[in-house]
Structures are given as C-alpha cells and as structure tokens.
C-alpha cells in the first residue's frame with residue numbers, strides 16, 4: 001500500500017512510519033521540512049507549507065491511505081490567540097486541503113483527534129457514546145472541528161477513522177519532559193492528583209493506527225487510550241517508583257494556571273475515558289494494559 005503520513009517526524013508518526021516500512025508499505029511523509037524528515041525517517045518526504053501551497057501531487061497521487069497526524073503542539077505553552085489559530089489551522093485547514101486533493105485510489109483517511117473531545121471534569125466514565133453539547137471550550141471545539149473536517153472525506157466514499165488519543169507513553173513528548181524532574185526526586189502529582197489521566201503506550205497506538213489503515217470494519221471516532229486510566233496521583237507514584245525516586249512534590253494548580261493560563265486545563269482536567277469501541281466492537285487486545293509495564297517500557301525508549 002502507498003501510505004501518506006503528515007506529522008510523520010513527530011512522536012507518533014516516526015514510530016508508525018518505522019512499523020509501516022517494516023511491514024513492506026510504501027511510506028511517504030509530508031513535513032514543513034521534507035529534507036529533514038527524509039533524513040530522520042528514511043522515507044521519501046516532501047516539504048509542504050499547508051497555508052500557502054496545495055498538497056504536492058507526487059506525495060498524494062496513488063495513495064491508498066492518508067494518516068493525518070500533523071499539528072502545532074498543544075502542550076507547548078500558553079494558548080495565545082495566535083497559537084490557538086495555529087493549533088486549529090495546522091490540523092483543520094490541512095485536513096481540508098488533503099481531502100480536496102484526494103486521489104481516486106484513496107480507501108482510508110485516518111486522523112488523530114484527542115481525549116480533549118470530552119468534558120475534562122469529574123469521575124464519570126466516558127466512551128464514544130458521549131454527545132458534545134453546543135457550548136464548549138477551546139479544546140472540545142478543536143477536537144469537534146478536527147473530526148468534522150476529517151469526516152468530510154466520507155462524502156466521497158472514503159472510510160474515515162478519528163483516533164481520540166490520550167497521553168502517549170513513548171520516545172519524547174510529556175514523558176521525556178517529566179523524566180529529568182522525577183529522576184531528580186522533584187516529581188509529583190499536579191493539583192490535587194485526583195484527576196484522571198488516560199494514557200496509551202506508543203506501540204498500542206501504532207497498532208490501532210495500523211488497524212485503522214487496513215481494517216475495513218474500523219470507522220468513525222475511536223478512543224485511543226489504554227483500558228485502565230489512572231489518577232495523576234497514581235501516575236506520579238508509578239513514575240517515581242519506576243525511576244526509584246520519591247515523587248511527593250505537588251505542582252499546585254494555581255502555579256500551573258499562572259504559568260500556562262487556559263492551557264493548564266490539559267494537566268488539571270479529569271479525563272476518565274475508556275476504549276469501549278476498540279475492546280467491544282473491534283476485539284482489540286492491548287499489549288500494555290497496566291501503567292507500571294507501560295512506563296517501564298516507555299522509559300527504556302527514552303534512555
């Protein structure tokens with residue numbers, strides 16, 4: 001299969017790229033810097049400035065599947081008006097352009113989405129049956145519009161999967177940022193630690209994406225989280241135990257809000273999300289179902 005991946009140079013994309021290459025697929029990447037992406041990933045890559053350019057024809061022509069992972073990092077600092085626009089446009093404007101340029105060969109369009117689709121409060125368990133109300137904040141609106149943009153491809157008879165991803169435990173990302181703190185014994189829960197954190201090991205996520213590309217029964221929105229979300233307190237305790245250091249130093253919610261403003265909700269929100277469709281509808285079996293094993297493996301990827 002010819003598989004076009006946007007955001008292929010990122011945490012998720014680079015692992016997916018390697019796996020698809022090993023499986024014998026022709027993988028093509030789109031990046032802001034095609035040369036750098038090709039050198040990093042060892043695949044054909046094209047530069048694409050999604051704001052000012054059409055999708056390069058040589059990249060998309062003949063593609064059987066598009067995996068749309070690109071996007072301005074949501075967790076990198078304050079959500080200023082300009083960053084909110086970059087966060088939304090890099091996911092949504094780009095999705096619309098990819099769909100407008102779709103080749104006749106396209107059979108599936110797989111897009112990232114995020115657990116920010118859900119309300120982010122309390123202990124209630126959420127699955128894909130949740131219906132979003134009209135009035136929502138930035139994160140929920142972003143995920144809704146991101147999924148709507150991807151779903152537009154269905155009008156052309158192309159199967160679409162939007163994977164609502166939780167915190168990915170892999171090489172890089174938040175874990176890489178937390179590790180030095182926890183290794184120095186300076187880690188601990190955020191806020192009161194009672195908020196829920198849905199996590200997923202990178203290799204399980206890559207398997208879900210691979211399945212989404214090729215399994216014709218997969219469609220619509222699917223929660224890409226492990227079967228056992230934990231509280232921040234448990235996450236911090238497990239990460240401390242994994243690096244054999246105490247992890248009692250709390251990051252107060254007020255400090256985080258002062259530092260990050262609205263973006264603090266990413267860490268302070270409570271997301272008790274379960275992968276109902278994956279386990280009950282698609283019979284997916286997770287390689288990493290408990291946080292200790294997932295952390296041990298992900299820490300090894302970062303060392």
Ligand SMILES: NC(=O)c1ccc[n+]([C@@H]2O[C@H](COP(=O)([O-])OP(=O)(O)OC[C@H]3O[C@@H](n4cnc5c(N)ncnc54)[C@H](OP(=O)(O)O)[C@@H]3O)[C@@H](O)[C@H]2O)c1
Nearest residue numbers: 007009010011012031032070071072090112114165167168
């Ligand atoms: N990692 C997580 O925990 C997590 C959780 C929930 C959802 N997700 C979603 O899953 C997708 C992949 O996540 P990831 O962790 O692999 O992300 P990542 O490591 O931040 O990679 C995303 C890629 O998007 C491209 N990109 C970044 N900013 C951009 C911009 N302003 N305009 C155009 N392209 C830009 C970059 O590729 P180039 O430099 O090659 O252009 C980057 O490597 C993202 O959409 C993310 O929101 C991730």
